[in-house]
Amino acid sequence: MIKTVDLTKKYGDAFAIKSIDLDLEAGDLFGFIGPNGAGKTTTMRIIATLLEPSWGEAYVCGHSVHTHPKEIRRLVGYMPDFFGVYDDMTVVEYLEFFAAAYRISGKQREDRVSEMLDVVDLDFKRDAFANTLSRGQTQRLGLARTLLHDPQVLLLDEPLSGLDPRARIEMRNLLRKLGEMGKTIIVSSHILPELADVCNKVGIIDRGELKQNAKVTEIIKMVRQHTVLVIQTTNRDSLDQVARLLEGHEKVQGTEPGDDAIRVVLKAGVEEYSDLPRLLIENGIDLRRFSEEQLDLESAFMALTQGTSRRM
Template sequence: MSLLEVKGLRRDFGELRAVDNVSFELEAGTILGFIGPNGAGKSTTMRILATLDTPTAGEVMLEGYSLVDRPDQVRPLIGYMPDRYGTYEDVTVLEFLDFFARAYGLRGSARQRRLASVMDFTGLGPLSHKPTNSLSKGMKQRVALGRTLLHDPKLLILDEPADGLDPRARIELRELLRALADQGKAVLISSHILTELAEICDTCAIIEQGRLLATGRVADLLAQAAGTVVAELSVRLFPGAEGEAVWARTERLLLEQPRVKEVTREGDALRVRLEHEGAKAAWMDEAAAQLLAVLVGAGVPVCAFGHRERNLEDAFMHVTKGRVG
C-alpha cells in the first residue's frame, strides 16, 4: 500500500473549481514532482494534503488514515513547507528551531538531540547564533526546511522550495531532498520550473486548470512526447567564409527536407525541429543521419552535429497541448 493515496480530490471556491478530480499515489522513499503553471491548482492541492484546507469532495489517505476524518492523527506524519515562509524578528536560527521543536512536543535531551541532528543535516550549525532575518534566501530556505523536519515526518510537502534561489542553493537543496528520500521519506514537491524537477524526481504528476493530465515516471512521460523529436546542429564557419550567406543557405536547405518543421538560430548553432507521429529512437537516428548527409553533400561546413535530448519540458508541452478550459 502506498504511503499517500489521493482519490477523486475536488475543491471548489464558489463557481471556481480549483482542483478537479485529482487522483495519485506516493510511496515512501519516492520524490514526486507536482508540475503545472501558476494557478494550476498545485498549492490548493498541497494545502489540502497538509490538512490546512478541506476538500469539497474526494478522499486522501495517509498511512491508512483519512486526512479529513482523522486530521489530528495524520498531522504528526506531515511536514509542510509553504511557498511563502517567514521568520521572526530578533531571533537566532537556534532559537527559531528550538521554539518549533517545543511546539512539536519535543522535550529535554530528546529535543536537544533532534535539534542537533536537523542542524547538522541542513548545514545550519555554523549559523546557529545568527539572526534569521539577516540570512540569505538560500539559508532561510534551509531554516524553513529544518523546521519542517523537526518532528521527523514521513511525508514532506514542499511548495515551490527552489523559487528564487541561486544556482548553488538549488543544487544544495536538491541534494538534501534526495538524501531525505533515501532515508525513506515520501516527498511531494511542486514547481513550475521543470528543469528543477527533472533532475530530482522519481515520478511526476502534470496538472493544469485543476485537472491531472498525466502521472508516472519521468521516463514514461518522456515516452509520451515521442511524437516530437528535436535535434540540434552546431555549425561553425571557416575563417574568411561569407558567414551570413552560409547561414541563410543552410537554413533554406534544412527547411526543404522532409519532416523539418522549424529551424532557429541559437548562438553558434542551428536548432532543427523534426516532427513525426509515433517516432522512435531508431527513426530519429535515421533522420539525423540523412540530414547530416545532405548538409555535407551541399558543402556546408558542419563542425558539430548532435541530438538534443528530450526533457520534461517536452513532455509537459506534449501532454498539455491544445488543452483549454
C-alpha cells in the first residue's frame, strides 16, 4: 500500500532523510517514531506529494510520487502537526469549506460532514467557532478534515502532541477506530510508548536514518539481549543466600542485589530457566516473587536511538 525505496532528501549537504525503505501493507497502523528533526515530517510530506525527494521512490497503491501525484493525492489524507483554523468559521462551516474544495456538493456534503463529526466525536461542537476548541478537539477537527475525501491512506504528523492525558486516550481510541475501518495509517510521534499499543508496526528514525522497522514485540527483543529475573523472598535476609546459590550458575551472568529484591541477569540467549526456582526452593528459600523484568519501551527507544544496547 505504501512503499519507499532509497528515499532521500538533502538540503545542501545535509541529509533530512537518507535511504528510507518502508513497506506497509493495507490495514497497517505504523508508528513512525523519532526525536525532533529526525525526518518524520519530511518522509510523510514526500509520500503526500507535497515535497519532492532528492532521489529514491515512494509509491502509494503502486502509484509513484514522481509520475502519478494526482492519483496519490486522491488516496492520501495528510494531517500536518500544526494547522490553522479560521477565526470566523464554525466547526461545520470549516468542514463544509474543505468538503467544497474536494468538490463534494449538496446533500452529500452535508451528510459527509455530519458523518465525519460523528467519527471524531465532535458533533456536540458543530456550531462552535473553530478557534474556541481545545487542542484535543482541534486535532479531532483536523482529522475530520483529513477524512473528508475518504482517503485509504492517512499520514498523521504528531496528532498526540500537546494533548492532555485524557485527550491522548481519546485520540488513540480514534486511531484504533480508523485502523478498524481498514485505513492504512502512518502516525508519527517522538515517544514510542505513546503509540506502541495502537500500532502493529513501528519504525524508529534518527537523524534521517531508519534504525528499526519491525513489530513492537520484535523491537523489544532486539534491545533486550539478556533476560533479567526479579526475585523477592518472604524473608529479606535470604536474598544473600539467593545470590550465593545463583552466582556462578551456568545460566547466570550476574546478580544485582537491591533493597527488597535481587535482579538476576541471565546469559545471552538463555530463555528457559525453570531449574532456577526449583534450585532455590530445594534450598529452603521461600519465594514471594520470581518474574521476568519487563523492558519498558522508553528504555528501548533510548537504546535504539542512541545506537547502544541497554547495559545489563
